[in-house]
Amino acid sequence: MNRFEDYAREINEIKDRGHLITEQQNDNSENIHLYNTDKLVDVFIEEDLKPQLAIKYSKKNLVKSIDMIYNRLNNKGRLFYIGAGTSGRLAVLDASECPPTFCTSPDLVQAIIAGGYESLVKSSEQAEDNTEISIKELKDRKFTSNDCLIGITAGGTTPYVISSLEYAKKLGALTILITSVTKDQSNFSTDIDIRLITGPEIIAGSTRLKAATAAKMALNIISSGVMIKLGKVYKNRMIDLSVTNNKLLDRSIRILCDLLNIDRDAAIKLLEESRGSVKVSILMRLSGMNYVNSIKELKENNDHLPNTLSKLGIRT
Template identity: 40%
Template structure:
């Protein structure tokens, strides 16, 4: 029999036993207080997060991909992080993939029993397909989701680096992975509702892993997203602002540089900083493996 009551994420929080008697301000206050445990819990696992960042960076440099796997809230968080990577960092969608138990429809509506299906995890990973250059990160607040455990075990059998993110120490998903990241953030404000503190902790860690790895492969100069995709007017203005911030040039010059660079902010920046043509800037970036700072 599954004994959820032994998991920290399923325990009752004595500080919120009177939740149903609280005023709106009291509810907001107690939730804010409890969220402070999230930051503290994540801080304790930063060495493991750093190791994951390094693995993902190495994977990207070798032509591999990052795959997130999860069910319910955990799966949605992985999908969310994956779909934000292409517009933010200008990478192809197949470079960061989010899999949620039950498929895309499970993102907006729960698919009953999907998280318990080991076969479903194997089907989805085989369809990608995986290879030994990839990193698979299994996300499960409880740390016992069969869909995630099965996926991690299969990925390891192919030689992939595997990471587990759970909010219970000594989790089953952690034991199924090469690296366990287990921030313990305490019982939820609403008993068992892991979309709250556990979900926040998972989101923080995913932010760190994807952003850190993208910094490592040259998608960032200073603290600017120099490979941002210009798919709307806001992002076109952002690209222009990025060029002016990185080089100190005028807005008019930034527009000219971007036009000459075919809209590529990174190329435009190198053109200005090295006083070179777009072609020369592209060649310099290629030699520097996409790192603006190395070009300089």
């Protein structure tokens, strides 16, 4: 028996999702198969303005998300993303960029994708119907009430994501939903509801397009906003980056040159003295303290450079 026959036996139990915005037909692309390439690209350009508007209209809940996640992470909590298919891949992408960009522990921001990491390169769509594995994933990672969970589901109906949010909510963890449908189409209880209404997709139902673009924009804002508040950024520079290759070493040198108004030789010397830490280099230069005392001062201020400088009365 093939997979369709397996599903066909339960056909009467399958819910009709045709009413969801993300499943409906886009009038602007109804005859896209007839368009020449120039007109086809015009349609994409026009439609791809909508994720930006969706983000703009969700500003209030994005602000709330950043502040509430920051409070949890500042008190030893962690941030988790969960999703299936494209949503899960976006989750993994954003989480995996935090350690190299902000020098965070891989445990601080984690992503869970239906079907496991193999799903990053190989489709496992059936996994999104499982309501138990997502909860097991959270339990395996010792998810607690101190943590935060962002569930990403474009259509707002993914069982894998919904069950995990319900579990996290019962624990008392912070729960955030990112979806592209309205409350009347999908409504369940989370602490924060981010509704990125991007409308019907150019290819009906293909939420890897506008819905995914909007979700990625939201994740960019949330994770970057939280890291900025945690002191991982100073004057729009990534001062906690991991120097793991020549490109990042050059970036570290240039950051120090720009922020401290010094030449490359002085920047390299500072990095040697600070054992490769841009943050510590800045504090050493501005305060006149040695490496050991700079480390001590940062630790007393949760490794937050702006707060440390403020405490020391250093204005830049």
